[in-house]
Amino acid sequence: MPKNISAAERWFRRVVKLALLGAIAGIVVWMWPVEVVRVRTEAVSRGMVGGLSEQAAGRDPLALFGRWFEEAQKAGLYMPEAMAVATSTKEGAPSVRMMLLKGHDARAFEFYTNYGSRKGEELEANPRASLLFHWGVLHRQVRVEGRVERLSDEESDNYFRTRPRGSQIGAWASRQSSAVEDRGQLEASFREHEERFKGTEVPLPPFWGGFRLYPERIEFWQGRLNRLHDRVVFTREGAGWEVTRISP
């Protein structure tokens, strides 16, 4: 501090310093409980505190899935319908890829693809699959396992009609999972099909359509504090479901 400042100025500086320190301490003391409440409220809203009780889970996993899916949509998550779909060869070699859930009801889950793709062929040889949803912000995952069946052509067509024209032509242009010479070949194929269907509706390709997965096991995972997560498993038992809680 320079020596030639007046006593009055020294006092003034001290007062300013004290006021600043007081203000910082005040903010910290005031914010602390606000932050604690905010973290707790967030944890409750994300299920970290309330968790998944047997009562909340109920007896119908597809109804519970519907509620969680809606909550994931309301939470503003990016593509809550994105899911990993695992299939396997007849010999049991697994493969997995992301897909979009395009429908779910009281019995099943639906997704669409090229029947000649790798997954299409694996499902033909071994009609069983597993789906995995991960809704990170909500600390939730859902695992679904079951038997898969192709949708009827009429059902696939109904969905195909709802797709943008570019996606419809893209479905014709791509022999999904098979080798192409280069990107140019793919784009040329798109242009060919654009020309082919000019002025008409794009028909459903015979090699493209939906699958319906009928679940036999569904596990709901809710992240909880201290890694004591909730895991509630529904297993098909005749017309109903057996409900079991398993260890995290």
Ligand SMILES: Cc1cc2nc3c(=O)[nH]c(=O)nc-3n(C[C@H](O)[C@H](O)[C@H](O)COP(=O)(O)O)c2cc1C
């Ligand atoms: C978020 C996301 C969603 C996707 N959705 C689909 C879909 O609904 N259907 C589909 O055939 N491929 C979809 N794909 C592409 C697949 O992941 C995969 O590349 C393609 O189906 C070929 O897989 P396969 O070779 O194992 O058959 C999606 C990819 C991503 C990243």
